[in-house]
Amino acid sequence: MNAEKIAARLDAVHGKAPLVHCITNCVTVNDCANALLAVGASPIMSDEPDDVEDITSICDGLDLNIGTLNHRSIEAMGRAAARAAELGHAIVLDPVGAGASGLRTDTARTLLERFHPALVRGNMSEIKALAGASAKTRGVDVATADAVSDENLEASAALVRKLSQKWGSVVLVTGAIDIASDGQRTVAIRNGVALMGRITGAGCMLSALLPAFLAAGDDALLSGVAATCLMGTAGETARARLSGQDGTGSFRTYLIDALSTIDGASLAKTCRIEEL
């Protein structure tokens, strides 16, 4: 895991242009589509149970994001995931709001247990809720007590590694410091800016990008790290560009701009990773 490999993975996404089926929430669905298009991939959204098997069959990967879930979309996630698993497509699970409601926690756990996603991405509160801890979430935001920091980095990394081993999935916990593990290697990523939490969709966009990165090459951990470095770098680029009366509206536009313009060579210079 190094800058060169991260750069190559992004270039592979650009070259392969994977098609990603997203079953995602209505809040950030447009952002997810634009994020995928920004990196040269293509999105298809479909959450009708009678539509999803055909749709996922022509795709290269599947993003299951449980924000604004409903019984129809839950059924659709199950049917799409079953078909994607049959076809060997990478499945990403984003347990948005796990811990905030019984339905969300149960749905996320069921999807995890039935379909063994290639990668699970959430904030630390969501990941702990998924693991069965009685974590307190602040809705879709991380609880202060759960946030990864330099003080708890070692313990946090140990937990992520353990959950990765238990679930058989790459686990990616994003926050002020991001941690990713495939159960063997564990990596901290120090890209990104706090302002990403002042717009909706930064986490959802990353989750939507992940199946594209997973489809672009082997080593799921590398894919997860590369996508996280890209999203974090995009946030840094967007923040650096703010001037005058710019605020969170412009930041959001600049973030998509950055996703569409960063290439492997520039990502190699900005990515900040550390094996733990």
Added chain:
Amino acid sequence: MNAEKIAARLDAVHGKAPLVHCITNCVTVNDCANALLAVGASPIMSDEPDDVEDITSICDGLDLNIGTLNHRSIEAMGRAAARAAELGHAIVLDPVGAGASGLRTDTARTLLERFHPALVRGNMSEIKALAGASAKTRGVDVATADAVSDENLEASAALVRKLSQKWGSVVLVTGAIDIASDGQRTVAIRNGVALMGRITGAGCMLSALLPAFLAAGDDALLSGVAATCLMGTAGETARARLSGQDGTGSFRTYLIDALSTIDGASLAKTCRIEEL
């Protein structure tokens, strides 16, 4: 009610960072989330009946917006509102398109009668439809005959005051001139620009902000007026920033920018209110 109190209410929102549950339409749901985040609050969207009671329980207020309603979201609104009422959370009702369809009018009236929202916000056509008048709406826009103007300001204010008394809710009618009343005090707000009607979401964003303002302090009328002054000022700020080839796309971005950068001190200088 004065500029100082309005400024203090905005600063209280920034300080308290309320969590707002929105059951809202799919058209502007992303704008509502970004507007709440822009003012330092947090949004959670959920419209699945089996999810909303848990979600609303961890929130500080509830926004019920009936644009793009369906039978599932109508059931979700009832269950969320019942729970929010039990917990004493402020409920805001936005009767989008009341008068434009029987289902919308009936749904808005049922929510009003069953849950006695702290605040009801709409354009004058929607508010008249809710009151049982055979108002003509132009879809989700105000009918020309209903628009509040200097000519009909006194009569409009009397109607808003009467409806507030009848419903036991603060009533906020937005348009070229905004009027808010808690049945005792009635205030005209003269912030805002016509260009806000050339993008979708200005009204929905205001409705989403209202539970955050209601959760930030007592005096629901003050909360309603402060949020309306903020949204109107944001519109003025955004319009003043337009230059060159900018149009409604940039205006929308600048509006969110302004929501994220205006603080109490600056709002105190721009708010234009008048007790009637």
Added chain:
Amino acid sequence: MNAEKIAARLDAVHGKAPLVHCITNCVTVNDCANALLAVGASPIMSDEPDDVEDITSICDGLDLNIGTLNHRSIEAMGRAAARAAELGHAIVLDPVGAGASGLRTDTARTLLERFHPALVRGNMSEIKALAGASAKTRGVDVATADAVSDENLEASAALVRKLSQKWGSVVLVTGAIDIASDGQRTVAIRNGVALMGRITGAGCMLSALLPAFLAAGDDALLSGVAATCLMGTAGETARARLSGQDGTGSFRTYLIDALSTIDGASLAKTCRIEEL
């Protein structure tokens, strides 16, 4: 069909400000609303079967876009279209993803056969799938083999003309070169830029604008061509404005800006059409 007539049709949209009912996908619904508002028209979205008949009754046209369809929205499309047909409102069909799933292909064909839309707009893969060809789609994107080019322009135009005659609808195939036919006249439109495929919604926005253009005057082919020239010109204007760190996020904002600022006089200078 000439620049003067195209300009006059856009000016008529600005003057008449048609109200358009959209039953559309959740990915680009906000873009569709903002596109309609940008050209001075008004959008109403509603996809609840028990709401759509009332809503469409007060509108001037109906946009049926099957992206992210579900059984509820399919029923809503049928009920809205039946009412719109009774009232003589123009119906536009956008068969998003026809060919990508059985449900999408069947739904699009049923809507086409039952309601004889005034205009059908899609990429060539979708139009071929609708016509019963065993076209290969790339999800919601055109398959490379289907793309209209100078090499296959004559054959493509012949197909579009034949389908228009068969269906009794204006057929509008958009892509690198756009082709529109009413079965008698066939027109190629050479406005637009490739970057429009790097954001989501360019096609959906055009489809949402079409009922507004159809409601603004007779000659459905002229309406289709004028809207297509406008959208293409907006894309050209947006691309020409990109500078510095701008990417696809800014491009999307500039596209809406252009839709809101281009008038008939300027469109007359930029539209590039060719009768075939």
